[in-house]
Amino acid sequence: xxxxxxxxxxxxxxxxxxxxxxxxxxRIRDTLGDLTKAVSPQILVNLSRxxxxxSSGLGILMATRKDTLQGGGRFVLCGMNRDVLLVxxxxxxxKFFEIYEDEKRARARFA
Numbered sequence: 001x002x003x004x005x006x007x008x009x010x011x012x013x014x015x016x017x018x019x020x021x022x023x024x025x026x027r028i029r030d031t032l033g034d035l036t037k038a039v040s041p042q043i044l045v046n047l048s049r050x051x052x053x054x055s056s057g058l059g060i061l062m063a064t065r066k067d068t069l070q071g072g073g074r075f076v077l078c079g080m081n082r083d084v085l086l087v088x089x090x091x092x093x094x095k096f097f098e099i100y101e102d103e104k105r106a107r108a109r110f111a
Contacts, residue, residue: 001016001020001072010110011042011043012042013045014043015048016046017046020038021054021057025060038054043073043074044077045075047077047079047081050102061077070108074110075097076098079100079101079102085099
């Protein structure tokens with residue numbers, strides 16, 4: 001699992017590469033937890049290069065979304081491949097998260 005953070009004036013984009021599983025959760029928690037401490041955090045997580053997600057990965061994304069919303073911010077996901085999106089659909093979390101097909105469309109929603 002690799003995580004890269006791109007900071008822009010009004011938005012933080014987090015790119016996740018590889019498997020989002022129990023082994024990656026501590027690193028994801030540290031990275032996203034720091035971002036949610038900002039005033040009204042605007043976070044976009046790009047999953048276009050994520051190859052897998054398990055229940056612990058879903059859990060950390062749900063917790064981060066909650067923290068972001070409580071801080072008056074916005075938490076958006078984008079770019080899921082078919083396998084990752086299927087996990088969200090099977091768990092019905094595609095109704096819980098704000099999800100966009102690609103980064104360009106997600107960015108437009110922050111404008």
